Amino acid sequence: MIQPTTISFLKKLAKNNNKPWFDVNKAAYQDARADFAAFIDQLIAVHGKSDPQIAHLTAKDCMFRINRDIRFSKDKSPYKKNFAASINRGGKKSVYAGYYFHLEPGNSFTGGGIWMPMPAETQKIRQEIDYCWADFKKIIGTPKFKSTYGDLTTDEPGITLSNVPRGYEKDNPAAAYLKLKSWIAMQPVTDAELTSKDLVKKITKTFAVIQPLLYFINGAVGDGD
DSSP states (O other): OOOHHHHHHHHHHHHOOSHHHHHHTHHHHHHHHHHHHHHHHHHHHHHTTTOTTTTTOOHHHHBOOSBOOOTTOSOOOOBOSSEEEEEETTOTTSSSOEEEEEEOTTOEEEEEEEOSOOHHHHHHHHHHHHHTHHHHHHHHTSHHHHHHHSSOOOOSTTOBOSSOOTTSOTTOTTHHHHSBSOEEEEEEEOHHHHTSTTHHHHHHHHHHHHHHHHHHHHHHHTTOO
Protein backbone atom coordinates (compact mmCIF):
# COMPACT_ATOMS: atom_id res chain seq x y z
CA MET A 1 0.00 0.00 0.00
CA ILE A 2 0.94 3.65 -0.39
CA GLN A 3 1.04 5.64 2.83
CA PRO A 4 -1.67 8.33 3.18
CA THR A 5 1.08 10.85 3.93
CA THR A 6 2.54 10.25 0.45
CA ILE A 7 -0.80 10.92 -1.20
CA SER A 8 -1.25 13.98 0.99
CA PHE A 9 2.15 15.33 -0.06
CA LEU A 10 1.31 15.00 -3.76
CA LYS A 11 -2.03 16.74 -3.27
CA LYS A 12 -0.31 19.63 -1.50
CA LEU A 13 2.39 19.80 -4.17
CA ALA A 14 -0.28 20.10 -6.87
CA LYS A 15 -1.59 23.20 -5.08
CA ASN A 16 1.84 24.64 -4.26
CA ASN A 17 3.96 23.84 -7.28
CA ASN A 18 6.80 26.25 -6.64
CA LYS A 19 10.37 26.04 -5.39
CA PRO A 20 9.98 28.01 -2.12
CA TRP A 21 7.18 25.67 -0.94
CA PHE A 22 9.09 22.60 -2.09
CA ASP A 23 12.24 23.67 -0.28
CA VAL A 24 10.33 24.14 2.99
CA ASN A 25 8.71 20.72 2.55
CA LYS A 26 11.84 18.88 1.38
CA ALA A 27 11.71 16.41 4.28
CA ALA A 28 8.11 15.48 3.44
CA TYR A 29 9.13 14.97 -0.18
CA GLN A 30 11.99 12.68 0.79
CA ASP A 31 9.68 10.60 3.00
CA ALA A 32 7.09 10.34 0.22
CA ARG A 33 9.69 9.38 -2.36
CA ALA A 34 11.14 6.74 -0.02
CA ASP A 35 7.64 5.31 0.48
CA PHE A 36 7.07 5.11 -3.27
CA ALA A 37 10.50 3.53 -3.78
CA ALA A 38 9.76 0.89 -1.16
CA PHE A 39 6.51 0.09 -2.95
CA ILE A 40 8.25 -0.25 -6.33
CA ASP A 41 10.79 -2.59 -4.74
CA GLN A 42 7.85 -4.68 -3.52
CA LEU A 43 6.38 -4.86 -7.02
CA ILE A 44 9.72 -5.95 -8.45
CA ALA A 45 10.20 -8.59 -5.75
CA VAL A 46 6.75 -10.09 -6.33
CA HIS A 47 6.48 -9.89 -10.12
CA GLY A 48 10.17 -10.65 -10.60
CA LYS A 49 9.32 -14.24 -9.67
CA SER A 50 7.21 -14.42 -12.85
CA ASP A 51 9.41 -12.24 -15.02
CA PRO A 52 13.12 -12.90 -14.37
CA GLN A 53 14.07 -10.14 -16.80
CA ILE A 54 13.17 -7.52 -14.18
CA ALA A 55 14.10 -9.42 -11.02
CA HIS A 56 17.51 -7.74 -10.73
CA LEU A 57 16.12 -4.20 -10.84
CA THR A 58 15.72 -1.80 -7.93
CA ALA A 59 13.40 1.17 -7.56
CA LYS A 60 16.34 3.46 -8.30
CA ASP A 61 16.65 1.89 -11.77
CA CYS A 62 13.01 2.59 -12.52
CA MET A 63 11.85 5.81 -10.89
CA PHE A 64 11.64 9.17 -12.65
CA ARG A 65 12.75 12.49 -11.23
CA ILE A 66 10.17 14.83 -9.71
CA ASN A 67 11.62 17.82 -11.58
CA ARG A 68 9.97 18.77 -14.86
CA ASP A 69 11.88 19.76 -17.98
CA ILE A 70 10.38 23.21 -18.56
CA ARG A 71 12.76 24.41 -21.29
CA PHE A 72 10.25 24.00 -24.11
CA SER A 73 7.01 24.03 -22.14
CA LYS A 74 4.52 26.86 -21.66
CA ASP A 75 3.79 25.37 -18.23
CA LYS A 76 6.67 26.51 -16.05
CA SER A 77 5.62 24.53 -12.97
CA PRO A 78 8.94 23.13 -11.74
CA TYR A 79 7.67 19.80 -10.38
CA LYS A 80 5.60 16.87 -11.54
CA LYS A 81 2.42 16.14 -9.57
CA ASN A 82 3.17 12.44 -9.51
CA PHE A 83 5.62 9.69 -8.76
CA ALA A 84 6.17 7.21 -11.59
CA ALA A 85 8.28 4.19 -12.39
CA SER A 86 9.01 2.26 -15.57
CA ILE A 87 10.01 -1.27 -14.63
CA ASN A 88 11.62 -2.62 -17.75
CA ARG A 89 14.51 -4.74 -18.85
CA GLY A 90 17.60 -2.54 -18.81
CA GLY A 91 16.03 0.14 -16.60
CA LYS A 92 13.87 3.17 -17.33
CA LYS A 93 16.19 4.57 -20.03
CA SER A 94 16.43 1.38 -22.10
CA VAL A 95 14.76 0.87 -25.48
CA TYR A 96 12.57 -1.94 -24.19
CA ALA A 97 8.89 -2.14 -23.30
CA GLY A 98 8.14 -2.42 -19.60
CA TYR A 99 5.66 -2.24 -16.77
CA TYR A 100 4.51 1.15 -15.52
CA PHE A 101 2.97 2.54 -12.35
CA HIS A 102 1.87 6.16 -12.08
CA LEU A 103 0.93 7.57 -8.67
CA GLU A 104 -1.08 10.78 -8.82
CA PRO A 105 -4.10 11.46 -6.62
CA GLY A 106 -7.17 11.31 -8.82
CA ASN A 107 -5.19 10.08 -11.84
CA SER A 108 -3.22 6.97 -10.85
CA PHE A 109 -2.87 4.05 -13.23
CA THR A 110 -0.98 0.84 -13.89
CA GLY A 111 -0.08 -1.02 -17.06
CA GLY A 112 2.82 -0.83 -19.44
CA GLY A 113 4.11 -1.03 -22.97
CA ILE A 114 6.52 1.12 -24.94
CA TRP A 115 6.17 4.90 -25.22
CA MET A 116 7.31 6.72 -28.37
CA PRO A 117 10.21 4.44 -29.36
CA MET A 118 12.86 5.69 -31.75
CA PRO A 119 12.27 5.22 -35.51
CA ALA A 120 14.39 2.05 -35.74
CA GLU A 121 12.48 0.34 -32.93
CA THR A 122 9.14 1.65 -34.22
CA GLN A 123 9.80 0.08 -37.60
CA LYS A 124 10.73 -3.26 -36.01
CA ILE A 125 7.58 -3.32 -33.88
CA ARG A 126 5.31 -2.52 -36.81
CA GLN A 127 6.97 -5.16 -38.93
CA GLU A 128 6.54 -7.75 -36.19
CA ILE A 129 2.86 -6.89 -35.77
CA ASP A 130 2.38 -7.22 -39.54
CA TYR A 131 4.30 -10.50 -39.83
CA CYS A 132 2.85 -12.04 -36.67
CA TRP A 133 -0.61 -10.50 -36.68
CA ALA A 134 -2.30 -13.69 -35.49
CA ASP A 135 -0.02 -13.89 -32.45
CA PHE A 136 -0.39 -10.19 -31.64
CA LYS A 137 -4.16 -10.32 -32.03
CA LYS A 138 -4.32 -13.34 -29.74
CA ILE A 139 -2.35 -11.53 -27.01
CA ILE A 140 -4.53 -8.42 -26.92
CA GLY A 141 -7.70 -10.42 -27.53
CA THR A 142 -7.56 -12.70 -24.51
CA PRO A 143 -10.45 -12.35 -22.02
CA LYS A 144 -7.99 -11.31 -19.27
CA PHE A 145 -6.46 -8.58 -21.43
CA LYS A 146 -9.88 -7.32 -22.49
CA SER A 147 -11.24 -7.27 -18.95
CA THR A 148 -8.10 -5.63 -17.55
CA TYR A 149 -7.23 -3.09 -20.24
CA GLY A 150 -9.93 -3.19 -22.88
CA ASP A 151 -7.50 -2.48 -25.71
CA LEU A 152 -4.30 -0.60 -26.39
CA THR A 153 -4.48 3.13 -25.75
CA THR A 154 -5.37 5.16 -28.84
CA ASP A 155 -6.76 8.39 -27.39
CA GLU A 156 -3.60 10.02 -26.04
CA PRO A 157 -2.54 13.14 -28.01
CA GLY A 158 -0.12 12.29 -30.84
CA ILE A 159 -0.16 8.56 -30.15
CA THR A 160 -1.43 7.51 -33.57
CA LEU A 161 -0.81 8.42 -37.20
CA SER A 162 -3.62 9.71 -39.40
CA ASN A 163 -2.84 7.13 -42.07
CA VAL A 164 -1.35 3.67 -42.27
CA PRO A 165 2.47 4.07 -42.44
CA ARG A 166 4.26 3.80 -45.76
CA GLY A 167 4.86 0.23 -46.87
CA TYR A 168 1.56 -1.16 -45.56
CA GLU A 169 -1.77 -1.47 -47.33
CA LYS A 170 -4.71 0.58 -46.07
CA ASP A 171 -6.79 -2.58 -45.67
CA ASN A 172 -4.13 -4.38 -43.64
CA PRO A 173 -6.01 -6.19 -40.83
CA ALA A 174 -3.53 -4.77 -38.32
CA ALA A 175 -3.88 -1.21 -39.65
CA ALA A 176 -5.15 0.29 -36.38
CA TYR A 177 -2.08 -1.00 -34.53
CA LEU A 178 0.40 -0.22 -37.31
CA LYS A 179 -0.68 3.42 -37.07
CA LEU A 180 0.29 3.62 -33.42
CA LYS A 181 3.44 5.46 -32.36
CA SER A 182 3.25 4.02 -28.83
CA TRP A 183 1.98 0.62 -27.78
CA ILE A 184 0.64 0.93 -24.24
CA ALA A 185 -2.27 -0.28 -22.13
CA MET A 186 -3.46 1.26 -18.88
CA GLN A 187 -5.88 0.54 -16.06
CA PRO A 188 -6.96 3.25 -13.60
CA VAL A 189 -6.19 2.90 -9.89
CA THR A 190 -8.54 4.70 -7.51
CA ASP A 191 -7.36 6.71 -4.53
CA ALA A 192 -9.08 4.19 -2.24
CA GLU A 193 -7.11 1.34 -3.86
CA LEU A 194 -3.82 3.19 -3.30
CA THR A 195 -4.05 2.74 0.46
CA SER A 196 -5.38 -0.82 0.30
CA LYS A 197 -3.25 -3.70 1.60
CA ASP A 198 -4.11 -5.49 -1.66
CA LEU A 199 -2.45 -2.87 -3.88
CA VAL A 200 0.65 -4.95 -4.66
CA LYS A 201 -1.57 -7.90 -5.57
CA LYS A 202 -3.78 -5.74 -7.78
CA ILE A 203 -0.91 -4.17 -9.70
CA THR A 204 1.12 -7.35 -10.14
CA LYS A 205 -2.02 -8.97 -11.59
CA THR A 206 -2.16 -6.22 -14.23
CA PHE A 207 1.56 -6.79 -14.88
CA ALA A 208 0.98 -10.51 -15.42
CA VAL A 209 -1.73 -9.76 -17.98
CA ILE A 210 0.46 -7.39 -20.00
CA GLN A 211 3.63 -9.48 -19.79
CA PRO A 212 3.00 -11.42 -23.06
CA LEU A 213 2.61 -8.11 -24.92
CA LEU A 214 5.89 -6.82 -23.51
CA TYR A 215 7.68 -10.00 -24.55
CA PHE A 216 6.19 -9.68 -28.04
CA ILE A 217 7.39 -6.08 -28.37
CA ASN A 218 10.82 -6.79 -26.91
CA GLY A 219 11.24 -9.77 -29.19
CA ALA A 220 10.75 -7.37 -32.08
CA VAL A 221 13.13 -4.77 -30.67
CA GLY A 222 15.86 -7.40 -30.22
CA ASP A 223 18.99 -7.18 -28.11
CA GLY A 224 20.21 -3.74 -29.14
CA ASP A 225 20.19 -1.56 -26.03
